[in-house]
Structure formats: structure tokens, C-alpha cells
Amino acid sequence: QSVLTQPPSASGAPGQRVTISCSGTGSNIGSNFVNWYQQFPGMAPKLLLYGINQRPSGVPDRFSGSRSGTSASLAISGLQSDDESEYFCSAWDDNLDGPVFGGGTKLTVL
Amino acid sequence: QLRESGPGLVKPSETLPLTCTVSGGSVSRTDSLWAWIRQSPGKGLEWIGTVYSGGRTYYNPSLKSRVNIFVDTSTNQFSLRLTSATAADTALYYCARLPEASSVLDSWGQGTLVTVSS
Numbered sequence: 506q507s508v509l510t511q512p513p514s515a516s517g518a519p520g521q522r523v524t525i526s527c528s529g530t531g532s533n534i535g536s537n538f539v540n541w542y543q544q545f546p547g548m549a550p551k552l553l554l555y556g557i558n559q560r561p562s563g564v565p566d567r568f569s570g571s572r573s574g575t576s577a578s579l580a581i582s583g584l585q586s587d588d589e590s591e592y593f594c595s596a597w598d599d600n601l602d603g604p605v606f607g608g609g610t611k612l613t614v615l
Numbered sequence: 616q617l618r619e620s621g622p623g624l625v626k627p628s629e630t631l632p633l634t635c636t637v638s639g640g641s642v643s644r645t646d647s648l649w650a651w652i653r654q655s656p657g658k659g660l661e662w663i664g665t666v667y668s669g670g671r672t673y674y675n676p677s678l679k680s681r682v683n684i685f686v687d688t689s690t691n692q693f694s695l696r697l698t699s700a701t702a703a704d705t706a707l708y709y710c711a712r713l714p715e716a717s718s719v720l721d722s723w724g725q726g727t728l729v730t731v732s733s
Contacts, residue, residue, distance in 0.1 A: 507659045540719050549709055549723040550660070561721070593660060597718035602673045604650075604718050606660035 508533065508605035509594050516613040522582040525610045527594030529575050533605050537597040539577040541570055544591045544609070553592070554579065581612075589614045617710050617724035625704075625731050631697040635710030635724060642691045643668045648713040649693045650720065651684060655706035665713065666693055700731045 510528040517523040527539065538557065542550035552561050554570045569580045577596075581588055594607040621633035635649070642649065651663040664674040666684045674682045683696040697704060707728050711720040 537718060542720070549726050550720070551723070552719060552721050555717075555719045555721075595660075595718070595720070601662070601675065603662045603665060603675060604720065605662065608659040 507608035508598065509596065509607035511592075511594060511607035511610045513608065514611050514613065516615055517581075517584045518615045519584055519586065521584050522580060523584060523612065524581075525579045525592055525594075525612070527577045527579070527607050529577075529596060529605070531575055532600045533575075533596040533598040534572065534577055535575040536599055539570060539572050540595045541568075541579050542593045542595065544593065550593060584614055586614050588612060617712065617722055619708060619710050619724045619727040621708075621727060621729065623728060623730060625700050625729060626733050627701055627731055629700055631695070631700045631704060631729055631731070633695045633708055633710075633727065633729070634692050635694070637691050637693070637712075641688075642686055642693055643688045645669075646715045648715060649684075649686065650711045650713055651695045652709045652711055652720070652723075653704075653706040654709065654726070658706075661706075663695065663697075663708075702731050705729065705731045
């Protein structure tokens, strides 16, 4: 039911690389930057990536993002147990005049 | 920093009132927009609306008829009023900041759970 589409779950072993996809439309991902948020249980979402692969202070460069057309993806390399969390994509929607979100992807580190 | 406050329980058909207190900065700053976002198990994260320091507002069309968001510069707060509440409005409500001309929600409150029930 979310405007942006993400897989509900993803997993990987420590040290591996995982990617999480995010699909939208021309009015959101197709026209605007995609932002990614990380959310631990019981906590508020926290900005993880924004703009063109920009990371807030403290976010390691193991996290990277890309966009192509109306899709985007988050890549996490060198997976660590601390990365086990839920990840949300978001983008401004020109029709809504506000941000839209993906349904979230729960990442499990095996 | 942002902190939400308000009743944890609202009766159906009543108004859901929440306030976000801004600390460490002014709600009047012209480089910021202030937003309300909610999160529920069934619908994920949903943008409710955004207010500029000068009072201009943008609302999610799905909620527009029931939403009012406004800034109170005297208390350094901004508030949400959601009328005619129903069980579907039960959610974790967050306030957040967006830098002007940006889609980035770079600062969030810790969230407050509101249940709509009689």
C-alpha cells in the first residue's frame, strides 16, 4: 500500500554485500533524489543516505545508493551484525508536494 | 531536537491533537520546514503534512480535509490537529524537520503512539 515498493525482507551473511531495491514512478524517483532511512526497533527512522550518495556524519561508506529511471537501490557492503535493521526509501513526489515512502525492508544478518 | 507530546488515547470522532517542541533552534528559522509523519503496521510511513515557518502548509490529499498544521513561534512549537479520528488513525506519530528546498527528513522526534478507541 506504500507509494514506493520495496521487498519486505533481505538477508546476508557477515561480510557479504546486499542490495535493497526501491521502485517508484516518474513523479517521485524518476524526478527527484532518493533518500534512505534506517530504523531500529522502538526508535525513530534515522537518515542514512540522501541526495547523490551523500552520507550524514557517522554513516560509514559501506552504505551506498544508486538510481536508474524510476528505481533506486541501497547497497550495504561488508555486512555487519549492527546493520540488522529496517530500511526505508523515500523521495519527494511532485504530484503530492510531499515525501513518499517505501514499505520498508527488514534486513537480517545471518 | 524534536519532541512530540499529546494524548495517547483519543476517542473516535474526536480531534487528535499533537505538539512538537523544537529545542536547540528556532521554529521560525527560514531554512527549515516542519513535518508530521505517521507509521502504522498496515500502511508503513505516511506523510501527513508540512508547514513553513511563515505558516504556509502542504497536506497529504488523503488527509487534507481533516488536517491542520500550524506553528506557534511564542512557544517554539508546531502542532497537528486531525479531526474526526477513527481507528485507522491509530499510529506512531513523528514530527520531523526538512531543510528548505530539500526532501530530506534530517531530524526526527522519538515518536508518540496515539490509539483511537472508545
